[in-house]
């Protein structure tokens with residue numbers, strides 16, 4: 001591989017890098033990575049440190065992580081409205097969880113950088129024509145033509161730009177009064193008038209009363225007015241992630257400045273692979289997705305590589321096993337890690353092990369199955385005496401019809417009404433809130 005300069009975090013180049021785009025124009029790629037290296041950081045080292053400290057609290061049971069957003073962000077949908085609705089959904093879920101669980105909720109968006117996707121198949125075939133798979137807007141275009149599917153390195157600069165403008169908006173919304181809890185409580189208007197939500201109405205009314213009480217009492221402190229919303233994405237495209245890695249001026253350590261929290265996907269979590277090697281070098285809090293095929297030894301090797309000294313908050317395992325497997329597989333893994341003693345923050349991704357295809361060809365998930373996996377996650381932790389530290393979900397603030405079920409009983413026939421995702425099906429706004437209520441109950445009962 002050609003590199004103009006050597007960086008201390010370049011050792012990933014000697015390892016096997018799965019799921020990388022094959023760029024036809026290497027010179028252009030080098031122009032792009034060199035340009036990225038001179039751009040300002042998107043997030044700051046001190047912010048990543050704060051999140052690491054908070055993730056450590058979640059591992060101890062003193063906080064709970066809510067991580068959510070699109071499966072794949074797209075350039076086209078990086079608009080003020082879509083970002084606002086997504087943030088609003090996350091904040092509303094967080095209010096429900098904060099109240100229901102009486103715990104600080106650590107809010108992390110799958111946002112401002114989630115533009116690249118790993119794919120199970122290299123090629124997509126339609127009507128006998130095979131083209132390279134869509135790998136996210138950071139790599140190629142979704143439309144089904146030969147030109148559109150050629151990986152273009154200039155898209156990495158677009159990804160930077162879209163991430164920067166998203167973060168700018170997120171900072172304005174969360175620090176500028178929009179996220180004020182006295183406004184966020186307006187969420188439950190449409191919610192409580194829906195008869196299907198009767199089960200949650202009591203909790204919703206309690207929350208409303210509590211917020212109104214604070215308002216009436218003149219409560220006015222920063223915790224009401226501003227929130228921290230961190231950004232996260234899958235650190236998939238190594239050229240981008242390496243180009244966004246910087247030396248921290250405070251102490252000479254390395255930080256990936258493309259997002260606060262970076263995770264490694266199920267397909268790229270080989271402990272000896274390039275993805276683990278790159279994230280091993282940075283100080284950010286990092287995660288790895290864990291499917292039902294993982295063994296206890298796999299996890300210990302990941303801990304050896306990513307968090308050898310057991311620094312609290314540094315390493316998160318995001319389990320995505322499938323509702324049918326989690327009760328069988330997870331307890332043994334929890335035991336292994338517990339015996340090791342080094343802290344891990346455990347988060348449940350109840351989406352990726354539960355994807356199904358309908359007879360009409362839609363990729364969907366069933367809300368009940370998703371909730372079943374979350375419940376299995378809590379049961380496994382209860383059984384072993386470990387801590388369920390958070391939730392990782394694919395959601396949107398829009399009224400899409402991508403996941404079936406939920407109290408509106410969205411059925412298969414309705415998927416075609418508003419199916420907008422380019423990759424995986426997302427919870428819509430109502431399903432997201434419903435999940436928050438259900439998870440709040442699970443935390444309360446734990």
Ligand code: PEP
Nearest residue numbers: 071265266267289320352
């Ligand atoms: C994802 O989070 O969209 C994803 C592809 O997850 P996983 O790596 O768990 O399959």
Ligand code: CO
Nearest residue numbers: 071394423424
């Ligand atoms: Co996904």
